[in-house]
Amino acid sequence: MRPLIIAIDGPSGAGKGTVARAIAAQLGYRHVDSGAMYRAVGWKALRDCVPLEDEAAVATLADESTIDITSAHVRIDGIDVTREIRTPEIDRAAAAVARLPRVRTVLVGRQRRLGIDGSIVMEGRDIGTVVFPHADVKVYLDASPDERARRRANDPAHSGGPKGLAEVATLLTERDELDRTRATSPLYAAEDAVVVDTTGKGVEVVVAEVMAVIKLKS
Numbered sequence: 004m005r006p007l008i009i010a011i012d013g014p015s016g017a018g019k020g021t022v023a024r025a026i027a028a029q030l031g032y033r034h035v036d037s038g039a040m041y042r043a044v045g046w047k048a049l050r051d052c053v054p055l056e057d058e059a060a061v062a063t064l065a066d067e068s069t070i071d072i073t074s075a076h077v078r079i080d081g082i083d084v085t086r087e088i089r090t091p092e093i094d095r096a097a098a099a100v101a102r103l104p105r106v107r108t109v110l111v112g113r114q115r116r117l118g119i120d121g122s123i124v125m126e127g128r129d130i131g132t133v134v135f136p137h138a139d140v141k142v143y144l145d146a147s148p149d150e151r152a153r154r155r156a157n158d159p160a161h162s163g164g165p166k167g168l169a170e171v172a173t174l175l176t177e178r179d180e181l182d183r184t185r186a187t188s189p190l191y192a193a194e195d196a197v198v199v200d201t202t203g204k205g206v207e208v209v210v211a212e213v214m215a216v217i218k219l220k221s
């Protein structure tokens with residue numbers, strides 16, 4: 004099989020991370036979580052007291068940072084922030100910096116460089132629409148709001164979050180709304196993406212569906 008670029012987009016809790024990781028493992032591809040880049044930039048901006056709405060300052064901060072993403076770790080300037088970036092505070096900070104066009108330009112450039120040789124599964128919100136509009140395979144994962152909130156509430160990677168399902172659901176809906184309505188690169192399914200509804204499906208079933216799409220397109 005030629006080296007493919009596989010784009011997996013969708014809202015929080017749709018199952019992107021688990022599915023993208025499993026697909027990458029099956030194909031021996033690199034898995035890149037683009038959301039972790041926005042999270043790392045949000046984390047550093049908060050640490051350095053850079054106002055999250057100061058586009059020029061946050062873009063400079065992003066540009067001057069080294070961000071290193073492996074399947075197990077996220078590092079910014081060599082600092083391991085894998086755990087620290089999965090909190091409600093960073094959920095908000097990441098969505099805030101992701102609204103800034105100049106920050107997106109910096110991070111999209113890096114994401115494109117990572118995919119230059121193919122053999123990559125990249126997950127995010129705009130991978131099939133903006134980062135790799137010519138990706139070989141585009142999948143858009145979705146699930147009902149209730150199911151997405153349940154998954155997020157049970158995700159051990161996310162710490163310090165609200166305990167009640169209702170509150171998790173409210174925060175998730177708020178962030179989705181931010182991602183869907185922003186002016187630059189809003190979240191939506193690319194016209195040529197295959198939409199997979201993961202509601203009520205186990206990981207193996209979804210991975211098999213996505214692998215079937217990949218086989219068709221490769």
Ligand code: C5P
Binds near residue numbers: 101128130178182
């Ligand atoms: O996927 P994750 O929830 O970790 O992403 C955190 C935030 O980063 C999202 O709410 C979204 O605002 C932003 N993001 C983005 N574009 C991507 C990936 C994530 O705008 N490709």
